[in-house]
Amino acid sequence: MDQDRLVPLLIGLLLAAWMMAAAWAVLTARSRQKRAENQLRSARRLGRMVEESPALPLLVRSDGRIEASPRLAQWLGLDGVPQFLSELDTGERGLPTAKLEELTEAVRRTQKTAAPFRMVLTPRGSSRSLALRGHLADPQISPGGAALVWVFDFSDSETELTRLRDEASRAKGDFTALVSLIEAAPMPMWFRRPDGELQLVNSAYVAAVGGDSAQGVVASGTELIENVDGLTPAQVARAASDKGAPIQRIVSTTINGQRRAMRVSDLPLGEDGVAGYAVDIEDLEEMSRSFRAFREAQRGLLDQLSAGVAQFDARKRLTFANQPFQRLFKLPASTLQDLPAFERLLDAARDAGRVPEARDFPAWRREKAAWFASGEASEEAWTLADGTHLRIVAQPVPDGGLMLIAEDRTEQLRLSAVRDTLLRTRTATFDSLFESIAVFAPDGRLQIWNRRFAADWGLDSDFLDTHPHMQDLLKKIAPHLQRPAEAETVGGVVRSATLDRMQKGGRIALADGRMLEFAGVPLPDGNGLLAVLDITDSQKAEAALRESNAALIEADAIKTRFLAKMSYELRTPLTSIGGFAELLEAGVGGDLSESGRDYVGAILTSVEQLGDHIDSLLDLSQSEAGLLPLKKEEIDPMPFVRSVVEERASRLQKAGLELDLQASGLLRPISGDRKRLARALGHLVDNAIAASRRGERIRVQLGRRKSGGEEWLQILVQDQGAGMDSRSVALALDGMKASADGKSVERSQGLGLPLARQLVEAHGGALRLVSEPGKGTSALVELP
Known part of the structure; x- marks a missing residue:
């Protein structure tokens, strides 16, 4: 019984245990299924996130096989993901051969050494930029030593970066060009900090202030513009910055030692500071002043013209009318105070009767106003009621105005009638x-x-x-x-x-x-x-004069030959007389008494004087004949002149005269005939002695003059005698003098001046006389 009851109980227990085990298994399986579903959903979500991420993984196994997303194949331009890394290059699409070899080598190195790598590439036929970051894969991902490569698509970033680089490069170039332009600008330019202190200046600013460098000018704070009205340039710059508007002014400053007018502009640049530049407008100001002066001079010149000139501006208003124009058109002074328009001026001229009579005056006036729009000058002849004939020229000017020229030709027409009379x-x-x-x-x-x-x-x-x-x-x-x-x-x-x-x-x-x-x-x-003159009588007179002139020339030649011959003939007996007198003086003929010796001395003195006269006469005759021989030698001027003066010391003492010999500067030697130059200079000194009164002074001065690269010796002989007028000076050089009555000319007794002139000219020099009545005479000798 107990067994019968125990068996069902055991069966019940077993069934209950089985039921519990089945329930636990079902619950466990259901929990695992939920976990698997959650993991699957998470895996799908993660996979989707990876697919949507800007970086895609590429797993490269040790045998070269690869695992990747189809999206990566699209990035590479492939239809699908190949099995091996080497298949990423199809020849037309995929990776370029060189980049694939570089990637393969990098992956191999990472698989062996676990060293990471980076590289950038662009697939064939694509504008996509890919960045690769590779490292050794985690064993949980691939235990066989695979390499994991992350592929980033930074095309947009690269495009933006390229654009930014281009813009930065362009901006840098523009900035460099702007800086170069500012540096090369011919006008001074500067930049101030917000507090008004200089920060940057260009080379024109440095040159204008006379600085050594831009850094030195900025460091020293050297200002180009002076203080104006108690305001410094920095204060003006701060005022422009506070107002937020440019300030422009015209000031004067000193640049390179010259006062220049400058147009200075201060431009506020917000919080960065204030920029400024200065434009030299001195030339513009000078041109403006010149234009104003030219306009005033032009109007002053127009006032001097006989023709009337009026200028009208583009608004047809009168701007200027010279005096003849006002007279021709009878303009009152009040008209010029309130400058009228062209039509009003014609109305005023009509009231004064200074325009032609016209049946339709308004139409005639409109016709004349069309001169302003005409492209060429117009000319008309106006006949006024009082018989005045005016020539009117209307010349349009480029600024839209008009220049009106009115010329009174009444007198010219009258002269034309007179001309006909003159022709007759x-x-x-x-x-x-x-x-x-x-x-x-x-x-x-x-x-x-x-x-x-x-x-x-x-x-x-x-x-x-x-x-x-x-x-x-x-x-x-x-x-x-x-x-x-x-x-x-x-x-x-x-x-x-x-x-x-x-x-x-x-x-x-x-x-x-x-x-x-x-x-x-x-x-x-x-x-x-064709002018014809009958010169028959004058030809006959000319022939007679030619015959007379030939006879005179022959007579002069005979005279010259006679003087030369007689001079030589006289020298021989004169030499004999001088020789015998010297023998008598030496006592060869016996002792002489005191009076005899005086007579012999007088004979010798006369012989010497006669010999000088004969030599002078001979030199004069030879010089006139062009046969004067010269024996040139080097002559020291000062000792030479001193010797000539000392030879006349007794005459100077006897005449009671003083002689002042002077020399200025260093005198070089000259080449000449000592004897003949001494004779020429002696005649000049003798003439000065003869013209001077007792107690007066004779001055002999030596100097030099440079002319045309040559140096000339000047010898001045000056006396304080009575002097001569210009006519007497001209005659004296030719050996002539005026007669006592002053109406004729006669031969002078002395040969000194003519001979001196010819001797000086024979040496290539010149002799000039300067004399005034009552102020003495100066003889100037110039020798090369």
Whole structure:
């Protein structure tokens, strides 16, 4: 019984245990299923997150097999993920060969050494930029030593980075160009900090303030602009910054030692500071001043013109009218105070009767106002009611204004009438001349002639009235000439005057023995004047004068030869007399008494003086004949002049005169004939002694003068005598003097000045006399 009851109980217990085990298994399985589902959902979510992440994994196993997302295949331009790493390059798509080899080597190195790597690549035919970051994979991911490569798509970042790089490069280039432009700018430029202190300056600023470098100028705070009205440049810059608007002013400053006008601008740049620059407007200011001065000078010049000139601006208002214009149009002073318009000016001129009478004056006025819009000058002739004739020229100017020129031609028309009268007077005058006059046109036809022309050439008046051509006229003239072929000479003179505009002349002999002189003169109107003069009588007188002149030349030559010969003939007995006198003085003929010795001394003195006169006469005659021999040597000027003066010491003492010998500067030696130069200088000193009164002073001064690269020796001999007028000076140099009555000229007794002049000129020098009555005479000798 108990067993029967125990078995069901055991069965019940077993069933209960089984039931509990089944329930536990079901619950456990259900829990595991939930966990698996949760893990699957998490895995899917994680996978999806990986798929959507900007970085995709690429697992490369040790045998080269790869695992990756299909999305990575799309990045690489492949249809699907290949099995091996080497298949990522298909030749047309995928990775470039070089980059695939680099990736393969990097993966192999990472698998062996666990060293991470980085690289950047771009698939074939794609603009996508991929960044690869590789490292050894965790054993839980792949236990076989695989490499895990994370692939990042940074195309957008790379594009943005490239754009930013380009913009930065462009901005840097622009900034460099801007800095270079500012540095190379010819105007001073600077930049100030917000407190007004200098921070940057360009090279033009440094040059303007005379600094050594931009850093030195900034460090020292050297200002280009001076204080104006008690404000420093920094204060003006701060004022511009506070106002937030540019400040521009014109100031004067000193640059390179010159005062220059500068237009200075301070430009606020917000919180960064204040920039400034200075433009040199000195030239513009000078041009403006010059323009104003030119305008004033132009208007002053227009006031001096005889023609009336008025200027109108683009608004047709009168801006200027010179005095002749005001007089011509009788403009009152009040008109110029309130400058009128062009139409009002015409109205005022009409009221004054200074415009022509017009049936429709408003239409006439509108017609004249159209001058402003005209593109070229207009000219009209106005005849006024009082008989005045005006020439009006309207000249438009580029600024839209008008210049009106009014010229009173009344007098010119009157002169035109007078001209007709003068033409008739000219014809009558031609007929009254003693010369033959004929006027030829450029075509060779005779235009005007007088009666003398027909008489001198033997021409018929009826023939000349036909105004013949020059060739026909020459045919008529040729039979009256001594040589008919010379008629063409007259034609050549006429052609030269009419066509070549050159003056020529000539002479021609007529068959009756007369001699005519003719000349062709070009006239201003293009015609040619043929003037003919009968010079028969003057030719005869000229021949007689030539014969007389030849006789005079021969007589002068005979005189010169005579003087030269006689000078030599006189020298021989004079030498003998001097020699015998010296023998007597030496006692050869016996002892002489005191009076005898005086006589012998007088003889020797006279012999010496006569010898000097003979030498002077000989030199003069030889010089006039051009045969003067010169024995040149080197002469020291000061000792030479001193010796000449000392030879006349006794004469100076006897005359009671003082001689002052001076020399200025270092005198170089000269080349010349000592004897003849001493004679020339001696004559000048003798003349000074003769012209001076007792107690006066004679000055002899030596100097030098440079001219044309040459140095000249100057010897001045000056006395304080009575002096001479200019006529007497000119005659004295030629050995002449005025007669006592002052009406004629006669030969002077002395030969000193003519001889001195010829001796100086023979040495290539010059002698000049300067004298005034009552102020003495100065003789200046210049020797090369």
